[in-house]
Amino acid sequence: MAVVTHAAPAPAERPTILTWLSTTDHKRIGLLYLTASFLFFLFGGLLALVIRSELAVPGLQLVDEEGYNQLFTMHGTIMMLLFATPAAAGLANYLIPLQVGAADMVFPRLNALSFWLFLFGGLIVLSGYLTASGPADVGWTGYAPNSRLPYSTTIGTDLWIVGLALTGVASILGAINFVSTIYTRRAPGMSMLRLPVFAWTILVMSALILFSFPALTGALVMLLLDRRFGAAFFDPSQGGSEILWQHLFWFFGHPEVYIVALPFFGVISEIIPVFSRKPIFGYRFLVLATILIGAYSFTVWAHHMFTTGAVSGPFFSIATFIIAVPTGIKFFNWIGTIWGGRLSFDVPMLWAIGFLYLFLTGGLTGVILGSPPLDFALHDTYYVVAHFHGVLVGGSVFALFGALYFWFPKMTGRRLSERLGKMHFWSWLAGFSLTFFVQYQLGASGMARRYADYPADAGWTGMNLLSTAGSYLLGLGTIPFLVAVVLALRRPADQPADPWEANSLEWATSSPPPHHNFTSIPPIRSERPVFDARMAARAGPEVTPS
Amino acid sequence: MSRRRPVQRAGRVMAAGAIGLLAAGCLPAGATAEGRDIGTLYLGVNIVAAAVGVFVAVLITFSVLRFRRRADGDALPAQTRGNLGLEIVWTVIPTVIVAGLFVATVAVLTRVDSTEATPGAELDVTAFRWGWTFEYPGEDVAVSGIGVPGPVVVVPVDEPVRMTLRSSDVIHSLMIPQFLFKRDVNPGHVNVIQFTVEEPGDYGGQCAEFCGIYHSQMPFTLRAVERAEYDAWLAEEREAVAVEPASERP
Amino acid sequence: MSRLLRAVWSGHPQETRFFLIIAAWAGALGLIYWVGTAEAAGTLLLAGLALASGAMTAWLVAGRPRRRPPSPAEVASTSQPEKDERRPGAPDTSGGGTAGVDRPFLDEEGRIPDATLAPFAVGLGFALMALGPVFGLAPVTLGVVALAWGAASWFGAAREELEALDGTDAPTPSRVERDADR
Numbered sequence: 001m002a003v004v005t006h007a008a009p010a011p012a013e014r015p016t017i018l019t020w021l022s023t024t025d026h027k028r029i030g031l032l033y034l035t036a037s038f039l040f041f042l043f044g045g046l047l048a049l050v051i052r053s054e055l056a057v058p059g060l061q062l063v064d065e066e067g068y069n070q071l072f073t074m075h076g077t078i079m080m081l082l083f084a085t086p087a088a089a090g091l092a093n094y095l096i097p098l099q100v101g102a103a104d105m106v107f108p109r110l111n112a113l114s115f116w117l118f119l120f121g122g123l124i125v126l127s128g129y130l131t132a133s134g135p136a137d138v139g140w141t142g143y144a145p146n147s148r149l150p151y152s153t154t155i156g157t158d159l160w161i162v163g164l165a166l167t168g169v170a171s172i173l174g175a176i177n178f179v180s181t182i183y184t185r186r187a188p189g190m191s192m193l194r195l196p197v198f199a200w201t202i203l204v205m206s207a208l209i210l211f212s213f214p215a216l217t218g219a220l221v222m223l224l225l226d227r228r229f230g231a232a233f234f235d236p237s238q239g240g241s242e243i244l245w246q247h248l249f250w251f252f253g254h255p256e257v258y259i260v261a262l263p264f265f266g267v268i269s270e271i272i273p274v275f276s277r278k279p280i281f282g283y284r285f286l287v288l289a290t291i292l293i294g295a296y297s298f299t300v301w302a303h304h305m306f307t308t309g310a311v312s313g314p315f316f317s318i319a320t321f322i323i324a325v326p327t328g329i330k331f332f333n334w335i336g337t338i339w340g341g342r343l344s345f346d347v348p349m350l351w352a353i354g355f356l357y358l359f360l361t362g363g364l365t366g367v368i369l370g371s372p373p374l375d376f377a378l379h380d381t382y383y384v385v386a387h388f389h390g391v392l393v394g395g396s397v398f399a400l401f402g403a404l405y406f407w408f409p410k411m412t413g414r415r416l417s418e419r420l421g422k423m424h425f426w427s428w429l430a431g432f433s434l435t436f437f438v439q440y441q442l443g444a445s446g447m448a449r450r451y452a453d454y455p456a457d458a459g460w461t462g463m464n465l466l467s468t469a470g471s472y473l474l475g476l477g478t479i480p481f482l483v484a485v486v487l488a489l490r491r492p493a494d495q496p497a498d499p500w501e502a503n504s505l506e507w508a509t510s511s512p513p514p515h516h517n518f519t520s521i522p523p524i525r526s527e528r529p530v531f532d533a534r535m536a537a538r539a540g541p542e543v544t545p546s
Numbered sequence: 547m548s549r550r551r552p553v554q555r556a557g558r559v560m561a562a563g564a565i566g567l568l569a570a571g572c573l574p575a576g577a578t579a580e581g582r583d584i585g586t587l588y589l590g591v592n593i594v595a596a597a598v599g600v601f602v603a604v605l606i607t608f609s610v611l612r613f614r615r616r617a618d619g620d621a622l623p624a625q626t627r628g629n630l631g632l633e634i635v636w637t638v639i640p641t642v643i644v645a646g647l648f649v650a651t652v653a654v655l656t657r658v659d660s661t662e663a664t665p666g667a668e669l670d671v672t673a674f675r676w677g678w679t680f681e682y683p684g685e686d687v688a689v690s691g692i693g694v695p696g697p698v699v700v701v702p703v704d705e706p707v708r709m710t711l712r713s714s715d716v717i718h719s720l721m722i723p724q725f726l727f728k729r730d731v732n733p734g735h736v737n738v739i740q741f742t743v744e745e746p747g748d749y750g751g752q753c754a755e756f757c758g759i760y761h762s763q764m765p766f767t768l769r770a771v772e773r774a775e776y777d778a779w780l781a782e783e784r785e786a787v788a789v790e791p792a793s794e795r796p
Numbered sequence: 797m798s799r800l801l802r803a804v805w806s807g808h809p810q811e812t813r814f815f816l817i818i819a820a821w822a823g824a825l826g827l828i829y830w831v832g833t834a835e836a837a838g839t840l841l842l843a844g845l846a847l848a849s850g851a852m853t854a855w856l857v858a859g860r861p862r863r864r865p866p867s868p869a870e871v872a873s874t875s876q877p878e879k880d881e882r883r884p885g886a887p888d889t890s891g892g893g894t895a896g897v898d899r900p901f902l903d904e905e906g907r908i909p910d911a912t913l914a915p916f917a918v919g920l921g922f923a924l925m926a927l928g929p930v931f932g933l934a935p936v937t938l939g940v941v942a943l944a945w946g947a948a949s950w951f952g953a954a955r956e957e958l959e960a961l962d963g964t965d966a967p968t969p970s971r972v973e974r975d976a977d978r
Contacts (some may be wrong), residue, residue, distance in 0.1 A: 022911040064758045104908045109915050111951060116919025124923060136596040139756050145733060146716040146757055151675070158930045183810055211845055217897055224929055236734025242717055243735055250804065276613070282628040295821055298845075299829075302838065307719060307754075308730045309737035312656050312833035314648075320642035325637060332636040333628075335605055342615040357607050364595045365571075366642070370650040371591060373584045373658050375574060377726035380719060385702045430955035440571040446723025448754050451762035516908060 004280030024108035025515060026093050029052055029115050031411065034404075036119055037083045042478070043126075044078035047071050048309065049475050052435070055344070056388025056468040058456040069137040069154070069451035074128075077160065081167055084121040084260040084392065087400055089114070089174050089216030091263060092202045094411060098197050098506035101187025101524070103516045106180040114174040121166030128156030138161035139450065141253070144234030144245040148226045160225060161220045168217045175206035175213075182206075187505070196504040196527055199278055200287050201266030204294035205259050212255035212297070217250035221293075243310045250301040258297040261391065262290060264399035265330055268352050271402050272334055273528075274502045275349035276341030282333040283527060289333075290328035296323040307379050308373040313470035318368030327363060331356070346500070347421035351402030354429050355395060362390020382444025386436045394432055401428070401481070406500070408426030408485075413511045420484035427477025434470025438463040503528035574724050577749060577770075578741040580658045581726040585653045588726075591647060598643070658727075661740040666705025667776070671717035673711070673731040673753065676760035687783040696751075696766040702776040703746045711737040719755035722768060728754045743770040812856045819849035912953060917946025 015028075015287035023029060051071050054062045063071065093111065097104055105111045128135030133154035140149040142160075146152060182203050183193070195203075223245070225231035234245045273280045280286060299319040302311040334356065343349065365387040369375050378384060403426070409415045442463050447454060454460055498507040507530045509518050522533035556769050571592065576585040579689035613623075627753060672679040677692035690699030701707045706788040711731040720739075743749075751766040771779070809839070826842030921943025928936040 018913075019911065021916050022913045024909050024915070025912060065762065069756075069761075108909050109912065109953075112915035113919050115918050120923035121918055124927065143717055143756065151716055151758055155930060161798060162926045162930055166923055179880075183814075189582065206820070207814075210820075211849075215841065228929060236732075241734055241837070242732055244837055245842065251838070251841045277615075277622055279625055279627050281626065282633055285628070285633050298822070298842070299825060307728055308732065308735065310732075310735045311835060311838075313659075315829065315832045316650055317651055317655075318648050321648055325640045326642055328640045329637055331602065332632070335602075335609055335631065336626075336629070338606075338609045338613060340623055340626060341613050342621075343610065343613050344615045353606070353610055357603060359608075360599060360602055363892075364599050367647070368588075368591055368595055370652075371550070371587065371647065373654040374588050374591065375652060376658065376728055377581075377584055377588065377723075379728060380721070421765065444571045444573045446574070446721075446750075446752075448721065448752055448762070450756045453762055 001386070004149055022102070026097050026108065026111060027411070027513065027517075028433070029111050029533045030090050030092075030094030032115050033086050033118070033402050037086040037202050038091060038120070040078050040082040040122060041087075044075050044083055045475060045478070046073040047078070049471055051075060052471040054452070054469040055464050056456070057461055057465065058454055060453055062124070063452070065452045065525050066137060068141075069450070070134050072450055073136050073139050073160075074126075077125060077136070077164070078122075078141060079392070080260065081164060082118075082257065084396055085171060085256070086118050086122075086167075087527050088202075088205065088260060088263040088396075089118075089171065091267070091400075091403055091407075092178055092205075093174070095407070095506055096181055096199060096202055097185065098509070098513060098517055099199050099504050100182060100185055101505050101518065101521050102181060102185035103518070105118075105177045107168040107177050108183060110173055114170045114177070117170035117173070117216075118167050121163045121168075121170060123163070124166065127163075128153065128154075128159045131159070135341050142223065142245075142251060143242075143249075144223065144226070145236075145242050147223060147245075148234055150287030152227075158440040161227075162223050165217055165220045168213045168220070175209035179210070180389065187521050187524060190529075192523050193284065194267075194524060194527050194529075195281065197286055197290075198263070198504075200265035200290050201262040201269075203289050205262045208255040208262075208294055208297060212252045212259070214247050216252035216256075219245060219252070223543050231294070231508060232313050243305075243308055246305050246308065247302070250304045251298075253304065254301040255294075255297045257392070258293060262293065264396040264403075266357075267399045267403040267406075268332075268334060268355055269503075271348045271352045271406055271455065272337045274345050274406075274500050275346060275352070276338050277343075278337055279503075279526075279528060279531075281336030281339075282329075285329055286333050286457065291331040293323060297327070300370075303370055303375070306375045317370055317372055321367065322371075324363070324367050324370075331360070331363075346405075347416070347418055347425060348402045348406035348500075350422065350425045351398050351405065354425065355398040355402065358394025358398060358429075359391055361437075362387055362392075363396050365390065377441060380448055381443035382439040382447045382449055385449050386439035386443060388531075389432075389436050389439075396460050398428070398432075401425070404481075407506075408488070409495040409499045410506055410511050410513075412489065413495045414488040414491050415489050415495055415499060416481075416484045420480040420487075423480040424477055424484070425487035427473055427480075431470050431473030431477050435467050435474060436470070438466050442467075499532060500535070501531075501534065503531045504531055508533070519536050573726055576726045576772045577724045577744050577745050577747070578727070580741050581724070582744070583654050583657055584726040587650055590650065594643060594647070601681065609723070612700060613640075661738055663706045663740065663742075665708035665740060666702050666773070667694045668708045669699070669701075671709050671711050671720065671731065672714055673720065673757075674714045675716065675758050676753075676764040678751075678764065678766045680766075682780065685780050685784065687780055689783070691766065693760065693763050694765060696764060698748075698769055700769045700771060700776060700779050701743065703743050703770040706740050706742050708738065708740045711739065716757045717755050718753045718757050718764075720751065721754035722749050722751045724749045730755055743768075746770050746772060809856075812853055815849045815853040815856065819846050819853055822846035822849060909953065909957065912949060914946045914950035914953070917942045919946075920948065921946055 020028065020032065023032075050062060051068070054060070054068060054071075060068075093105075119472060126135070130183075131154070133156060135156040136142075136153065136159070138152050138160075142157075182199055184193075186195070206478055222231065222233040226233055226235065226240075232240045234240050234242055236242055269280055269286060296319065300316055300323055303316045303320045305311045306313055306316070345353075365383070369378060369384065369387060405421055406415055442460055443449075445458075445460070447458070447460050454464070493511070495511040497510050499511070500507070504527070505518075505521065505524075506513070508522055522529050525532055551642065573585055573588050576582040615703065667682070668684060670681040670683055672681070678697055678699075679688060679690040680697060681688040689697040689699055709720070711729060713731045713733045715733060718731040719728050720731055724742075725741060727739075727741065729737050731737065747770060749768045749770065751768055753761055753763075754762045757764075822842050823846035826839055826846055830839045831845060833839075921939045921941070924935040924939030926939075928944055929938075
């Protein structure tokens with residue numbers, strides 16, 4: 001049997017561009033995902049600022065109608081598919097092998113391929129900006145027949161289709177890696193019910209990706225065939241169905257919102273116990289709730305289609321109400337974790353607490369929208385916009401920032417400035433509230449979404465101005481974070497393995513971890529092996545962990 | 547100098563937010579029988595949602611303030627892992643609440659979607675990029691308009707009005723905010739809606755499904771008048787040419 | 797009956813169970829949906845999910861190799877450490893593994909691959925080829941070149957690793973040497 005040896009990488013080597021292009025290390029790939037998705041986030045955020053600037057007062061001041069349609073299409077596409085989904089994948093990439101005690105993913109090269117497909121796909125979507133007719137303008141939901149010829153003719157939409165097909169494949173390949181790694185690479189002693197809650201959320205997220213993304217990919221291929229190859233899948237005048245696109249899109253689209261929610265629920269489940277100094281309350285129920293949310297996410301898709309008149313209101317209404325219950329279970333378990341704890345308000349915990357308030361309102365308004373008669377009044381208005389920004393920004397983005405502050409020391413060996421972090425958090429909490437709470441009223445009083453302009457006599461100008469002011473605060477509030485990152489990376493790496501006194505296995509190795517992750521792993525007797533080891537060490541060497 | 551200050555500030559911010567939330571999201575009073583039904587359901591659902599929201603927000607605020615780490619440092623709190631009784635309670639109660647929501651929802655939905663009553667006026671509505679045509683098939687009358695301000699469609703008040711919705715191109719959606727109502731206008735799947743306006747007046751309508759460049763520029767006005775006035779208007783329209791001249795986009 | 801079900805269930809690795817559960821769930825949903833709404837598109841989507849998962853299950857069951865000793869990966873992933881730990885006199889198999897630091901991961905059958913440009917090339921290749929429907933043959937030809945190079949490099953490396961691993965489930969000496977260096 002041939003013995004194959006490999007030169008160990010010199011520890012002090014600085015990574016070059018070639019290092020990054022050729023890496024198969026899940027930690028580097030995770031950082032690539034996080035960086036790329038954050039850059040997409042900044043660009044998508046700029047688009048949002050232009051949208052809000054346009055809507056501040058009536059009249060078209062900055063863009064024309066076509067330009068506005070491109071704005072909200074690209075903003076939505078970038079935020080959902082080029083930011084939120086890959087950011088979750090980036091966190092998962094970095095953390096899953098560490099949290100289960102493995103040296104890497106099961107398929108490291110496939111992992112790298114996932115990242116490159118995502119990056120190239122995203123760049124192809126954005127390349128619409130380089131064309132004469134501009135980027136896609138069909139809404140991130142791309143409803144047919146509007147997205148077919150002869151109604152939407154620009155090449156920007158074709159590039160959007162192709163780019164998203166690539167990013168979809170990237171997500172599917174990533175999901176394969178996550179599921180395989182979680183199932184087969186757990187360190188001895190780590191049963192499934194000792195996995196960190198974050199790992200469970202990634203497992204369910206991956207199952208959702210595996211079973212929902214093909215619907216999107218299929219729909220995109222069908223749309224491309226309709227547009228460029230004479231097919232008629234979505235043309236009723238030729239025997240196709242315009243409703244079919246919506247079924248396909250939302251069969252993907254609703255699991256997609258749980259794909260970008262569940263990992264961030266998992267982040268909250270990691271942060272709150274650490275800063276409450278207690279174990280997560282109701283671990284098994286959290287796991288069960290995660291599985292139920294994932295399973296039920298395939299039963300609710302047509303609550304986005306109540307106004308089509310083509311779907312069963314009662315079926316999808318009861319399904320939407322049912323899925324609220326496990327989400328509530330998670331909420332109460334988070335509060336149960338805080339209850340009786342000893343809280344410290346480090347920046348990650350601030351984001352987690354902000355999440356609790358904001359996701360609460362976003363979630364409740366989602367239940368309201370799940371009632372078809374109410375949806376008849378509120379669908380396609382700013383009420384829906386306020387709802388989904390509540391859960392996606394107040395929920396997922398707040399949790400993501402919490403995650404970044406929490407795991408930044410592990411990833412880089414440096415801690416982000418607490419002062420700048422607090423500036424970031426408070427301006428985002430205020431900015432978010434100002435931007436989006438008025439939008440509930442705007443929507444309820446009839447302001448439609450995807451409108452480039454609104455009448456001056458509708459009485460909406462004041463609220464729109466407030467909302468725009470809030471969005472500027474969000475934009476400004478991002479600056480402390482960027483400054484904090486730059487400053488931190490300039491400092492020497494000085495963080496210990498476990499700066500927060502945390503619970504899961506990634507805190508059992510150095511910050512940042514070595515190439516192969518672990519030189520030794522503490523005994524695994526619960527979902528908090530690092531906590532158990534710390535307690536055992538304090539109790540003294542003669543006491544064995546129970 | 548302790549951590550008390552920022553946390554108390556947090557409490558006040560949260561309270562303000564909660565109050566702001568309660569005030570937000572007021573629907574106009576529905577001007578149709580169905581709209582009133584929807585408005586009542588909305589009020590009821592919001593009361594329940596607000597109650598749940600305030601309850602949970604107070605729980606969060608209380609626990610965040612009450613269980614702050616004090617100066618006594620590092621002692622671990624009781625490492626409670628869970629409580630089966632609580633899990634049951636906070637599973638069963640939300641289930642009961644949403645079951646109640648569902649029952650109320652289905653009742654209202656059935657009434658809103660019903661097309662059983664004999665209509666006092668029947669219209670064929672065609673949406674297109676970017677305007678509307680309203681035809682009165684039994685009456686040989688049609689009104690049509692492109693862009694702003696769009697056509698004025700006249701219907702009798704206090705009688706069921708039935709509209710059959712078809713698009714000649716992409717998916718649009720007929721929305722009348724003061725009716726608390728919208729329904730998609732599809733090129734394939736035809737929708738039939740029926741409503742009874744209770745107050746005479748002019749009600750603004752708009753397109754509520756993204757349909758291309760001028761999606762925001764295809765409004766219309768629905769004018770509800772007494773039956774006598776409606777009949778007179780129909781007679782006038784029949785005498786004039788069938789289709790109203792298209793109004794210009796500004 | 798329940799003993800039969802248990803025998804059927806426990807005889808299969810986790811992959812099979814995973815796909816079986818999905819197939820059952822989607823199948824039940826599809827049935828309920830059809831009965832409740834008689835709507836074709838949604839029913840087809842759910843039934844399609846059930847069929848695809850069911851086909852995967854059947855393929856895994858049919859293609860299962862005859863009974864062989866479970867790999868360390870299967871042992872680690874299906875063991876119940878809580879039960880094992882409670883048995884008196886049970887060795888502490890968690891954390892460091894039975895051979896301590898030298899063999900830290902009982903379930904490591906493979907090794908961490910070297911850094912390679914192959915994934916980048918394959919990704920670039922697919923991306924360029926995907927532009928074909930939009931721009932024509934030019935990007936497709938470029939893409940094919942990148943894809944071919946990347947795939948060749950990838951498969952070559954994989955074949956080497958497979959040959960190196962043949963007949964052993966121990967970690968390769970390279971990784972142990974690397975660990976000892978630190």
